[in-house]
Amino acid sequence: MFKEQGKKALTCATGLTLYNLLLIGVYPAISKSEVMAELSVNLPSSVKRVFGVTSGSGIDRFESYISSQCFGQVWLFVMGMYTIGTADALIAKLVDQGTMAYLLSAPVGRLELLLTQVAVLVSGLALLMVLTELGIWGEMALFDIPIDVWPYFRLGILGFALFLAVGAYSLLFSALFKLEEHAILSSIGVTFVFYALDVLSGLNDRFSWAKNLTLFGWVRPQEVLEGELPTNQTVTLLALSAIFITIAGFIFEKKDLHV
Numbered sequence: 001m002f003k004e005q006g007k008k009a010l011t012c013a014t015g016l017t018l019y020n021l022l023l024i025g026v027y028p029a030i031s032k033s034e035v036m037a038e039l040s041v042n043l044p045s046s047v048k049r050v051f052g053v054t055s056g057s058g059i060d061r062f063e064s065y066i067s068s069q070c071f072g073q074v075w076l077f078v079m080g081m082y083t084i085g086t087a088d089a090l091i092a093k094l095v096d097q098g099t100m101a102y103l104l105s106a107p108v109g110r111l112e113l114l115l116t117q118v119a120v121l122v123s124g125l126a127l128l129m130v131l132t133e134l135g136i137w138g139e140m141a142l143f144d145i146p147i148d149v150w151p152y153f154r155l156g157i158l159g160f161a162l163f164l165a166v167g168a169y170s171l172l173f174s175a176l177f178k179l180e181e182h183a184i185l186s187s188i189g190v191t192f193v194f195y196a197l198d199v200l201s202g203l204n205d206r207f208s209w210a211k212n213l214t215l216f217g218w219v220r221p222q223e224v225l226e227g228e229l230p231t232n233q234t235v236t237l238l239a240l241s242a243i244f245i246t247i248a249g250f251i252f253e254k255k256d257l258h259v
Helices: 002-031 034-042 045-050 062-069 073-090 092-097 100-104 110-142 149-176 180-203 205-213 221-225 231-254
Strands: none
Touching: 002 062, 002 073, 002 110, 062 221, 073 092, 073 110, 073 149, 073 180, 092 100, 092 149, 092 180, 100 110, 110 149, 110 231, 149 180, 149 221, 149 231, 180 205
């Protein structure tokens, strides 16, 4: 499982690195463009917030640019699909295909088996985040863009905590449902609702309350890159992950598996 999921993580990290290389490579030209500076000033604040840009900032500023592009929609999509797909493959897919019988025949308890699968998920997410961060740092050095490394490190930890929470409730659905289809659709559905609430919260100040109902509302890349310490958000996401995994472990240990 480590080998199989590790290959997926490497593939996703390579794709994100190449994508970020293109985005960071064009930034020097964008930062010097008067047209982009004017467009940045004239963009409505609601549009900026949808793309994760603080309303008082311009998208030609590096922190705004990197948070909206390298840590924007594409990053969320790739990380989300990897996390949900991995969580599904670790339990629900094995049960649905009957392969779980081979794992259960080993002389270990179900709880130990689940913790091993959790370790696979955690290691894959950590590998993906580390490679993504190293790729961004290397690309910034390549194009001679000066940065303070620590805010990016803190954002990487927060991003890991966010998708660990997504993976944790996906594991919960994977342990709860008998059919793989139901597990993965539930995970995708909940994640989509969270994302939709986050977008809604940025459309207008009247909907700002919606960010408190979604995991994505606790992750604001630009604010972290500009110096905010996301300690509370990180701890809360890790605590939620622990709760989801504990419930998944209880269900998996007691569940009657027809394999």
